Amino acid sequence: MSPPPRLRLLGPFRLELGAETVELCRNGQRLLAFMGLRQRACRTVLAGTLWPEVTEEHARGSLRTALWKLPRTEPPLIGCCGDSLRVAPALCVDVHTLTRTALGVVQGRGIVAHAPPPLELLHGEDLLPGWDEDWVLLERERLRQLRLHALDALAEALIRQGRPALAMEAAWASVRAEPLRESAHRAVVSAHLAEGNLSEALRHYHAFCRLLNEELSVEPSPQFTRLLTEQLPRRRS
Known part of the structure; x- marks a missing residue:
C-alpha cells in the first residue's frame, strides 16, 4: 500500500505523492497551501483571498485553472461540494x-x-x-x-x-x-x-x-x- 499524500508547509513548500515530490506552479502551491491550512473554504472566499487585486470573475477563473492543474489523484487532493472546496481527508499536513x-x-x-x-x-x-x-x-x-x-x-x-x-x-x-x-x-x-x-x-x-x-x-x-x-x-x- 502506498503512503498517503503529504503536504509540508513548515519550511519550503513540498507535496509528496508516494515516494515522489511533485512540482507545482506557484498558483497551485498557493491554492494547496491555503486549503491545507483551512481544510475547507467556499470558492468566493478562496478566490478573493488568493487573487485579491482582480475582479471576482477573473479570480474565479484563476481558481478554476489552478484546480485543473493540480495532480490527478484518487480521491482528488481538493474535492468539490457545491460552492465549497474541501481537502481530501487522506492528505497529511x-x-x-x-x-x-x-x-x-x-x-x-x-x-x-x-x-x-x-x-x-x-x-x-x-x-x-x-x-x-x-x-x-x-x-x-x-x-x-x-x-x-x-x-x-x-x-x-x-x-x-x-x-x-x-x-x-x-x-x-x-x-x-x-x-x-x-x-x-x-x-x-x-x-x-x-x-x-x-x-x-x-x-x-x-x-x-x-x-x-x-x-x-x-x-x-x-x-x-x-x-x-x-x-x-x-x-x-
Whole structure:
C-alpha cells in the first residue's frame, strides 16, 4: 500500500505523492497551501483571498485553472461540494500534526514520565518562509506563538518530572526563537536550579537583565526575581 499524500508547509513548500515530490506552479502551491491550512473554504472566499487585486470573475477563473492543474489523484487532493472546496481527508499536513502536538503539551497531555518527550517541537521551521501574503503571515504568527507556549509548558513539565537536561533543551529552543521572552528565560533558570546550579542560574538571570535593559529599558518581572531570591536564603542557611 502506498503512503498517503503529504503536504509540508513548515519550511519550503513540498507535496509528496508516494515516494515522489511533485512540482507545482506557484498558483497551485498557493491554492494547496491555503486549503491545507483551512481544510475547507467556499470558492468566493478562496478566490478573493488568493487573487485579491482582480475582479471576482477573473479570480474565479484563476481558481478554476489552478484546480485543473493540480495532480490527478484518487480521491482528488481538493474535492468539490457545491460552492465549497474541501481537502481530501487522506492528505497529511504537517502544520496540523504540529498543532495537535503543541496543544497536547499546553493542555498537559502527551508528556508521560520516563517516556520520550515530543522533542520535534524543538526544531520546528517557520511556515512557508519567504511567503509574505497576509493569510500566511497571520497563520505563521499563530503557529509561532503556539510553539513558544508549548516549549515553555514542555520545559516546566520536564522540570517537574526531574528531567532538567531535557527541560533545558526545550527552554533554549524557546529562547532562540524569541530572545526577549521572559518565560523562556525563567525556564532556563528553573532548569539550572533543579540541577542545583545556583551560580549558572544567577549568571543567566543577570545576562537577561542586561539584555532587557539594553533592548527595552525595563526590568524582569517580580515573578522572575522571586524565583531566585527564594532560593538564596535557603542556600545560605
